[in-house]
Amino acid sequence: MAGNSRRQGAMxxxxxxxxxxxxxxxxxxKALAGKGPTPKAEDRTYHPAHKRKVAAEKRKxxxxxxxxxxxxxxxxxxxxxxxxxxxxxxxxxxxxxxDMPVTAVHLAARIDHDDRTxxxxxxxxxKGATLHESTRTELDHLTExxxxxxxxxxxxxxxxxxxxxxxxxxxQAGVAPLFVAxxxxxxxxxxxxxxxxxxxxxxxxxxxxxxxxASVTASAWKVSAGAAARVPVxxxxxxxxxxxxxxxxxxxxxxLDAGGDSEVRDLGxxxxxxxxxVGSEGKGLSRLVRETCDAVASIPISSDVESLNxxxxxxxxxxxxxxxxx
Numbered sequence: 001m002a003g004n005s006r007r008q009g010a011m012x013x014x015x016x017x018x019x020x021x022x023x024x025x026x027x028x029x030k031a032l033a034g035k036g037p038t039p040k041a042e043d044r045t046y047h048p049a050h051k052r053k054v055a056a057e058k059r060k061x062x063x064x065x066x067x068x069x070x071x072x073x074x075x076x077x078x079x080x081x082x083x084x085x086x087x088x089x090x091x092x093x094x095x096x097x098x099d100m101p102v103t104a105v106h107l108a109a110r111i112d113h114d115d116r117t118x119x120x121x122x123x124x125x126x127k128g129a130t131l132h133e134s135t136r137t138e139l140d141h142l143t144e145x146x147x148x149x150x151x152x153x154x155x156x157x158x159x160x161x162x163x164x165x166x167x168x169x170x171x172q173a174g175v176a177p178l179f180v181a182x183x184x185x186x187x188x189x190x191x192x193x194x195x196x197x198x199x200x201x202x203x204x205x206x207x208x209x210x211x212x213x214a215s216v217t218a219s220a221w222k223v224s225a226g227a228a229a230r231v232p233v234x235x236x237x238x239x240x241x242x243x244x245x246x247x248x249x250x251x252x253x254x255x256l257d258a259g260g261d262s263e264v265r266d267l268g269x270x271x272x273x274x275x276x277x278v279g280s281e282g283k284g285l286s287r288l289v290r291e292t293c294d295a296v297a298s299i300p301i302s303s304d305v306e307s308l309n310x311x312x313x314x315x316x317x318x319x320x321x322x323x324x325x326x
Contacts, residue, residue: 084155084218087148089116091222095153096123099229100221104130108139108150120151129153158216161232163242166205167249169232170273173204177251177273178321181207183239183289184280185310188214191233192223193311194278199227201318202325206231207275209239223311240288243275251275253293256313257284260298264317267297270324276317278310 041049083103086095093116095102105124111117124131139148170177180198185191191206191214198206214220215235221228236242243253252269255277262268277293279285284307290296299308299316308316 083157084221085143085146086153086155086218086222087143087146087151089114089120089149089151092151092153093120093123094222095155095218096120096127096129098221098226100155100218100226101229102127102129102153103156104132104154106132106134106139106142106152106154108136109133111150117151155218155221158228158233160216160235161205163207163234163236163246166207166232166234170204175202176271176325177275178203178318179205179207179246179251179275180314180318181239181243181253181275181277182213182310183209183255183277183285184212184283185278186212186214186280187310188217188220189223190214190281190310191216192220192228193309194314195220195224195227195231195233197311197315197318199224199231200315201322203231203318206233207239207242208233208235210235210237240286240292243277243289243292246275247292247294249273252295253277255279255285255290255293255296256298256317257290257296258298258307260296262295262297264297264299264320267295267317267320267324269295270321274321276314276321278314278317281307281309 041047042053044050086092086100086102092102092105096105096119102124105120107117107120121131134142136150139150139152142148143152166179167177180194180203182191182194185194185208191208194206197203208214216228216233224231247253251273253275254267254269256264257279277285277289279289285293285296297317299313301308
C-alpha cells in the first residue's frame with residue numbers, strides 16, 4: 001500500500017544485534033574437545049538394543065534357576081581347564097560304562113532322546129557327573145568341530161604317578177616288580193592297549209617319556225577298557241636315564257625288538273624284578289634305550305609280517321612273563 005512502509009517483523013529489536021568479538025575467548029574450546037567415542041548401542045539406556053540386552057540377561061538368570069532345580073546347568077561356554085572331551089553318543093556311553101572319570105556331560109537343548117541318551121543321563125547321575133544343557137554352537141566349540149550327535153563328555157587331565165610310586169606298589173604287594181616302558185610309541189590307542197594288557201597280566205605300572213610319546217588321553221582311556229583307572233602311568237623326562245636308575249634298584253631291563261638275543265618265551269629274567277621296554281612299530285628301540293637294556297628279546301612272527309604294534313607285542317610278552325611267574 002502506498003505510504004505504508006512499516007512491515008511487521010522486518011525491523012530488528014533494539015539491542016539484539018551482536019557486536020564484533022575479538023577471538024573466541026574460549027567459546028569454541030568445548031566444541032573442539034568432542035564428547036569421546038560413541039557408546040555401543042546396547043550400552044545406551046534409551047536404545048532398543050539395551051532393552052533387549054537387559055531382557056536377555058533376565059531370561060538367562062531365570063533359566064539358570066530352573067536348571068539348577070533340575071540338576072542341569074545351562075550355558076556351557078567356559079574353558080575346559082585342559083580336560084579331554086569325548087564326543088558322540090556311543091563314545092560317551094562307553095566312557096560312562098567303564099571307569100573313565102567323567103566329570104561333566106553336555107547335551108544339546110531339545111535333543112531327540114533315544115536309548116543311548118537315556119542311559120547316558122542315568123549313568124551320569126549315578127556317577128555324580130554334572131549335566132549341562134548346551135546349544136549346538138556351544139557343543140561345536142567344545143568338541144572343536146567333531147561329530148558329537150548332541151552329546152559330549154569331559155574327562156579331567158590324567159594324574160601321572162612317579163616311578164617310586166610304582167616301586168612302592170610292588171613292594172606293598174610283596175611280589176617282584178613288573179613294569180612296561182614305551183619308547184617312541186606315539187599312538188594313544190597303543191598306550192590304551194598296553195594298559196589293558198598290563199592290567200590283565202599283573203603289571204604294576206607303565207612308564208612313558210614326556211617327549212615324543214603318547215599320553216593318557218580320552219582315546220587311551222577308551223581302548224584300555226577301564227584299565228587306566230587301575231594301572232598307574234608314570235611320566236619321566238629321560239627314559240634311558242630312568243631305566244638306568246631302575247637297574248641300580250635291582251630291576252632288570254629287557255627290550256622288545258626284532259633280532260633279539262632270545263625269544264620272549266625263553267626270557268631268563270621273567271621271575272625277577274623286570275621292566276619290559278616296547279619300541280615303536282616302525283623304528284623299534286632307540287639307540288640309547290637299546291644300549292641300556294640288559295637283554296633284547298624278540299617275538300617270532302611270519303616273514304610276511306614286518307612287525308607287531310606295541311599293544312600286541314606287550315600283550316604277548318606279558319602273557320609269557322605271567323606264565324613263567326605262575
